[in-house]
Amino acid sequence: MNFTLQNILREGWYSRLNSALMLVALTGAVTLLTAVHLLTAAAERETRRVVRDMGFNLRILPKDTDPERFFLEGYSENTLPADTVTRLAAGAGTFITFNHLTPVLERRIRLGGHECLLTGLGDTVVGPGEKKQPMGFRIAPGTAQLGSILAERLGVKVGGTLEVAGRTLRVERVLLEAGTDEDVRLYTALSDAQIALGLPGRISEIKAIDCLCLTADQDPLPKIREALSQLLPEARVIQMRALADARAKQRQASERVSAFAVPMTLLVAAVWILVLAVLNVRQRRVEIGLWRALGTGSSRIAALFLGKAVLLGGLGGALGWVVGTLVALRWGPVLFPVTAASLKMDLSLIGPAVTWTPLFAAASSFLPAMMAVSQDPAETLRADG
Amino acid sequence: MDDAMNSPLIEASGLTRNYASKPGVVAGVSDVSLRVERGEFVVIQGASGSGKSTLLLMLGALLRAESGTLRIDGVELTRLNAIERAGYRARSVGFVFQLFHLVPYLSVYRNVLSGLPPGVAVEPSEADRWIDALGLTERRDANPATLSAGERQRVALARALVKRPPLILADEPTGNLDPDNAARVLEHLDHYRRSGGTVVLVTHGSEANRYATQRLRLEAGRWAIPSAFPPFNDSAS
Numbered sequence: 001m002n003f004t005l006q007n008i009l010r011e012g013w014y015s016r017l018n019s020a021l022m023l024v025a026l027t028g029a030v031t032l033l034t035a036v037h038l039l040t041a042a043a044e045r046e047t048r049r050v051v052r053d054m055g056f057n058l059r060i061l062p063k064d065t066d067p068e069r070f071f072l073e074g075y076s077e078n079t080l081p082a083d084t085v086t087r088l089a090a091g092a093g094t095f096i097t098f099n100h101l102t103p104v105l106e107r108r109i110r111l112g113g114h115e116c117l118l119t120g121l122g123d124t125v126v127g128p129g130e131k132k133q134p135m136g137f138r139i140a141p142g143t144a145q146l147g148s149i150l151a152e153r154l155g156v157k158v159g160g161t162l163e164v165a166g167r168t169l170r171v172e173r174v175l176l177e178a179g180t181d182e183d184v185r186l187y188t189a190l191s192d193a194q195i196a197l198g199l200p201g202r203i204s205e206i207k208a209i210d211c212l213c214l215t216a217d218q219d220p221l222p223k224i225r226e227a228l229s230q231l232l233p234e235a236r237v238i239q240m241r242a243l244a245d246a247r248a249k250q251r252q253a254s255e256r257v258s259a260f261a262v263p264m265t266l267l268v269a270a271v272w273i274l275v276l277a278v279l280n281v282r283q284r285r286v287e288i289g290l291w292r293a294l295g296t297g298s299s300r301i302a303a304l305f306l307g308k309a310v311l312l313g314g315l316g317g318a319l320g321w322v323v324g325t326l327v328a329l330r331w332g333p334v335l336f337p338v339t340a341a342s343l344k345m346d347l348s349l350i351g352p353a354v355t356w357t358p359l360f361a362a363a364s365s366f367l368p369a370m371m372a373v374s375q376d377p378a379e380t381l382r383a384d385g
Numbered sequence: 386m387d388d389a390m391n392s393p394l395i396e397a398s399g400l401t402r403n404y405a406s407k408p409g410v411v412a413g414v415s416d417v418s419l420r421v422e423r424g425e426f427v428v429i430q431g432a433s434g435s436g437k438s439t440l441l442l443m444l445g446a447l448l449r450a451e452s453g454t455l456r457i458d459g460v461e462l463t464r465l466n467a468i469e470r471a472g473y474r475a476r477s478v479g480f481v482f483q484l485f486h487l488v489p490y491l492s493v494y495r496n497v498l499s500g501l502p503p504g505v506a507v508e509p510s511e512a513d514r515w516i517d518a519l520g521l522t523e524r525r526d527a528n529p530a531t532l533s534a535g536e537r538q539r540v541a542l543a544r545a546l547v548k549r550p551p552l553i554l555a556d557e558p559t560g561n562l563d564p565d566n567a568a569r570v571l572e573h574l575d576h577y578r579r580s581g582g583t584v585v586l587v588t589h590g591s592e593a594n595r596y597a598t599q600r601l602r603l604e605a606g607r608w609a610i611p612s613a614f615p616p617f618n619d620s621a622s
Contacts, residue, residue, distance in 0.1 A: 014490030290486045295475025295502045378448045
């Protein structure tokens with residue numbers, strides 16, 4: 001083993017308290033960063049899931065939809081070809097602005113003497129590389145899900161059947177009372193709705209969420225409309241601003257926490273390491289003078305200090321990744337119960353942890369190392385005048 | 386080469402170096418000249434603050450002279466840059482300090498080994514040879530904290546001698562030792578001198594006088610009258 005490395009290891013063991021405190025600082029920093037990284041990702045997933053449960057915030061309609069009729073009826077009376085959704089998904093840059101594209105066909109119908117809203121839901125298309133997590137719910141052909149008031153009025157229960165335009169559908173689920181028009185909706189698969197309404201191959205809108213995540217004061221609508229006009233000129237878009245705004249605010253809050261926590265963690269760790277390294281240099285003044293007297297060059301003396309920082313950085317990086325991952329896996333499910341199962345260790349963080357932490361530790365120890373190099377040995381070695 | 390070997394090991398002329406040792410107090414050496422032949426044992430005496438340690442550190446290229454010339458073993462030290470001075474120390478000088486200055490986290494063996502500069506072709510077994518020669522065999526793997534003062538100074542001496550430098554600079558090497566250990570250290574230094582080395586030792590005491598081939602006294606940074614010392618008597622060796 002090389003002499004400098006041996007001396008680093010021996011000094012590290014001899015100055016156990018200093019080394020341990022430095023290791024704690026580095027491990028703590030990487031622990032926090034790893035945990036913040038994993039928990040921020042978990043928070044984003046949780047946000048996404050919560051917002052998903054809030055519903056879509058964009059409605060892409062046929063361009064000739066009359067807004068007045070749309071808002072009075074709650075759906076567009078015009079239609080688009082059902083393949084519009086696949087064309088939109090194939091457009092360049094679609095998923096920069098839009099995601100979770102869900103084709104929908106909606107009409108008011110009479111069912112068992114009662115008026116209700118028939119909503120046919122097609123398969124959701126998500127951005128490349130994303131796991132398919134359908135917004136709302138997926139409905140298999142031949143099945144139906146009913147709002148609570150509609151189910152009560154029709155007197156049907158889960159497992160029962162419904163006759164819709166000559167088709168028999170099995171009631172798979174009765175939704176909890178929502179306090180919205182969902183309570184009088186009948187959800188079916190898109191294909192069943194198209195048959196029931198005599199509109200094969202047609203949809204009345206594409207529901208989506210916007211990915212720009214801009215709050216209302218950042219005025220996202222012109223950007224969304226500009227994107228859609230290029231991707232789908234035959235359509236128009238309506239943003240459900242309150243939902244979109246809530247989602248954007250939550251996401252931005254999460255990003256702000258991360259943007260604050262990461263530099264603060266790094267700053268605190270850097271100051272901690274700097275102080276410890278300065279103390280280490282002061283404690284080793286005589287030793288440094290001695291190395292000088294023995295003819296040891298500046299680079300070798302600096303290597304004694306920077307080498308210690310690099311070694312502790314590597315160790316702290318690895319330990320920090322382990323502890324940070326354990327912290328996130330232990331407390332993440334408590335903080336984010338809805339998406340708890342998605343919290344997993346991230347092996348891709350090990351590399352950066354064990355390469356960047358030594359560099360960070362060396363950078364923090366650089367000034368003290370330069371102090372050591374520039375220290376006047378005569379001051380520490382003389383017996384007297 | 387022969388000329389170099391026949392020339393004095395140290396030739397200093399008009400060396401001056403002042404520094405503020407305490408607020409308002411200027412100490413150091415002023416216009417000091419010195420000539421030391423190879424194989425000499427030079428004892429420089431003086432009270433605290435007389436400038437003897439300053440002179441020693443200048444001879445060891447740890448302090449730069451503000452003025453004057455200093456040639457050691459054919460090398461003009463005042464013209465060397467920091468890297469060259471480190472190289473000079475690594476090759477040509479062994480230091481022995483009053484406070485020993487052993488590396489606290491290295492064993493006796495490794496402390497002695499640390500005296501070998503990188504790139505100098507000396508067998509590590511040489512360290513063991515000096516450890517044995519200085520009576521430290523039993524303490525080879527001991528930590529400096531467990532050694533007596535005499536043992537520590539002998540370790541420091543072994544560290545200085547292991548690379549066989551032409552010059553040993555000793556700053557109050559017996560200042561923290563009892564008379565027996567002090568005599569033992571001085572005997573080793575004298576043995577080194579008799580084997581061809583040169584020793585410059587500064588002290589405020591008189592225990593090294595009997596080994597001196599040249600004795601000088603510094604007072605307030607200047608030489609006191611040399612005739613104050615008895616003539617050199619080789620019978621000490």
